[in-house]
Every structure is written in structure tokens, then in C-alpha cells.
Amino acid sequence: MVTRQTNSLHPLNQLRNELDRQFSEWWGNLADFAPRVAAGRAFPAVNVWEQGDTLFAEAEVPGLKSENLEIAVVGSELTIKGDRLDGGQDGQTFHRRERGVGPFIRVVRLPVEVDAARVGASMKDGVLLITLPKHEAARPRKIQVNSD
DSSP: OOOOOOOTTSHHHHHHHHHHHHHHHHHGGGGGGOTTEETTEESSOEEEEEETTEEEEEEEOTTOOGGGEEEEEETTEEEEEEEEOOOOOTTOOOSOOOSOOEEEEEEEEOSSOBOGGGOEEEEETTEEEEEEEBOGGGSOOOOOOOOO
16 A cells, blocks of 8 residues: 655645645536546445455445446456436535436456356445355366376
């Protein structure tokens, strides 16, 4: 993990902060048109880990219902599609809008091929958990050594 510490008193950092402020005032509504990436990160945030013969993928999808999500697996590629509906009402004036709305798609390359027929998914408290059993060909197998 790389961390970067900045000196906010350095003139270049002051200039950057001022430019960021100006652009966010002038172009702040651009976030409404780009819901797929927020603050330089892909949406939804995804963790992938392995335990035994199974991979797990966990995605943060707060506010989404299961009927607004679509999950697909082809080979070693996991695709999460969804649509975050706009909860706003007519006549509202937003003073700040950081949560993206609209359709999104996230494709994650998995380290091994998975058995698509056995993939499962559940959602609790805005966290989507996808269980991805490894394909038989990706599982380690014991090789019998023959001797003369």
C-alpha cells in the first residue's frame, strides 16, 4: 500500500486545491453524468479472495435492490451490472451530489476459471457476496507417481 503525505502549505498544493475548488464549482454537475467512477474509483468497490476451492467477491452496492442487479460469469471474468435509481424528486435543488445514479457495469478478471453453473450470490446490508466455486480444471489434483 502506498500512502502519500502532502504539505497543504506548499505553493503547488495550494494552487492544486484552489483549482480543484474552482473546477468543482464550475463543473460540479459532471458527476451526474459519470456515475460509474466516483472520486477516481470504479463502482462498485470489489474485494476478491480465495478460500480452499472457492473464490469470493464482495461488492458494495448500498441502496440497490436485488432486482436492479445482474451478475454474469464467463470463464474467469465476473461482470456486475446494475442501475442505481435516482431517488430525487421533481423540484429538488441539489447543493452537493456525490453519489452517482444510473446504470453501471463492473468487470473483474478472476485469477482462475470458475464453475459458472455453481455460482451463488446473496446481499445483506448493501453488501453483495458472490460465491465462485473454482472450475474442476483450476483445482489442484494429486498426481500418482508410478515406479518400475
